[in-house]
Amino acid sequence: MSGRTHARACPERTCVGCRERAAKSDLLRIVVVGGECLPDPRGTLPGRGAYVHPSPACTDLAVRRRAFLRAFRVRGPLDTADLRRHVERAAHVTP
DSSP: OOOOOOOOOOOEEEBTTTOOEEEGGGSEEEEEETTEEEEOTTSOSSSOEEEEOSSHHHHHHHHHTTHHHHHHTOOSOOBOHHHHHHHHHHHHHOO
8 A cells, every 4th residue: 555545636627707726616617609608507518618706706807808708719799698697696595
């Protein structure tokens, strides 16, 4: 026996809003479908994903910095209305 523990590494991602690294499970995955940013809480939707803290502050910062446009490598505006509703709903549920 080598004495090493076999702890599994927790995958980390960077929040596109605040640029802080966090555990993948602590962040909300976002995908683009038809020019619209949609939340992907289960992480099963196909395509490129971007991660953001599920807080209105990080979501607003990402929109203001145009981080979603860079992360998804798209031009033109993206509709973030559904994403904002999802994040605000989640913020009201959590204490």
